[in-house]
Structure formats: C-alpha cells, structure tokens
Amino acid sequence: MSAQVIDGKLIAAKVRERVAEGVAALKATHGYTPGLATVLVGEDPASATYVRSKQKMCESLGIRSSGHHLPADASQADVQALVTGLNANPEINGILVQLPLPKHIDEEAILNSIDLTKDVDGFHPVNIGRLAMKGRDPLFIPCTPAGCMVLLEEAGVTMRGAEAVIVGRSNIVGLPMAMLLQKADATVTICHSRTRDLREHLQRADIVVAAIGRAEMITGDMLKPGTAVIDVGINRVDDPAAKNGYRLVGDVHYESAAEVAGAITPVPGGVGPMTIAMLMQNTLRAAEMALTGK
DSSP states (O other): OOOEEOOHHHHHHHHHHHHHHHHHHHHHHHOOOOEEEEEEESOOHHHHHHHHHHHHHHHHHTOEEEEEEEOTTOOHHHHHHHHHHHHHOTTOOEEEEOSSOOTTSOHHHHHHHSOGGGOTTOOSHHHHHHHHSTTOOOSSOOHHHHHHHHHHHHTTOOOTTOEEEEEOOOTTTHHHHHHHHHHTTOEEEEEOTTOSOHHHHHTTOSEEEEOSOOTTOBOGGGSOTTOEEEEOOOEEEEOTTSTTSEEEEOSBOHHHHHTTOSEEOOSSSSHHHHHHHHHHHHHHHHHHHHHHOO
C-alpha cells in the first residue's frame, strides 16, 4: 500500500485564500482592517522565528500586524499591562502571546487575562472548557488541532465511529485534539509516555495523531493498514549530508508508515502550514465578531 499524501501546503493555501477574500470584503463593506497583535517575551530564537512568520502572513493577507517585544526579565506586571492595553484597543481583534513564556511568568494568568473575544490562539480556559463540554462551542479552537481536523476532512477521512489514537497529551495539541475528534463522534484513546503498550493501541486505530515530540517514534509496523496518520511532530535530527547539518522529521517514521497507512501528512509540509492558516482564520472571525456582535 502507498499512502495518500495529505498536502498541508495546498490545503493551507485554500484556507488563506478564503481568509484573504474575507479580509477584502470587510475592507470594502465596512472600511475595516482586522488586526492581530503578537506578544514576544525574551529572546528565544524559535519563538522569534514563529512570530516573524505570523507577522509576514498577516501582511500577505491584508491583516494589520502589531508586534510587541518585551525583554526576558520583564515582570508579570509588565506582560499583564501590555495584554490589558491590547484588550482595550479596538484596532486589535486578536492577541497572540507566544509560548513558552519565561519561567518566572505565570503563563496561566496571562492567558486568562486575554479578552475571550480576542483569544485567537484558543487557549483561554473558557474556550477550552467549552470545547470539552458536550453541546457547547468555543469562540475559537486552538490552531494546530483545528488545522489537523481540516486535513482529515480534506483527505476524506471518516471520523464518525472511527477509532482514534492521540499520542501525546499536551494542552496545545493532544488534549484539544482528543476533544475535537470526540465531538466528531470518534472513539478516542489518549496515549503518552507512560502508556504500557503503545503498539497495541495503535494497531486498533483508524486515525492516529502523533504529537509527542519524539523523532520517528512511531513506525509502520506499529500501524493498522489503512490508518490515517496526522504527524504533528517537528524534530531535528543530525544529517551531515543536509545543508544545515540536520533535517526535520516528525514523530512518525514516514517511509515505513507510508507503506502501511491509507493517508499521511509529511514533515515538513503537513500540519505546520495549517497552524498559521488557522490563526489567520481565527483573526478574521474575531474581526467579524467585533463588527457584528456574533
């Protein structure tokens, strides 16, 4: 079997195209430009790269980007004051606080303080709580899990009644992903580093979402034939033949898994492009809510 490759770049481009059309419509109809504020605390290179990519994407879609950079020794009060000011700014529809924050900052308190209607990352406890509850809908869904759901839908994967296994239980991906699949009527199992027999769980799975942060941990022989595999992992492995001395791989060993799976996302080019695309979609939705109240 040779798996269908789920092309995240192509699907993300469709999402971005719809967002660009929506932004243009807001400008034409209301003279209004959506605005996204990014908050970066400290000098973490990866975080700085992520923030720049989000700002660049905003510009390409016609969204106003407002970047705010605080030093690594900024106090809790400094970060809180910045978020409070952005909450009150009518030109800002979405607030993204880049994680992780320095250890001396209470991350939960900062996320709690973001206005619920501007929580385009979807991490506010009220949004997560609504996601967890039957019959409730959050204003915003965390971007990476939301993007994974779009990838499954675009690939034609049946979720209703499916056995789904999530490998990883982070607040950012694993747990909200499990909630989304459950809402889609899948039967969900969450596996993690303490799971005793991961292979046993995986071999029952119709859908596997790998988000545990271990390079190529899941191999093709662990999967049931025909499984849909969404690989969220991004890991650097040494490769002297590569230009930078390393290459990026997922949590799934792609070559062996592709021989067994029915559909699979590559790394890079799978989930990654979807995360920023869904952030842009959430920002557009926040702007529409600000204008219409719904």
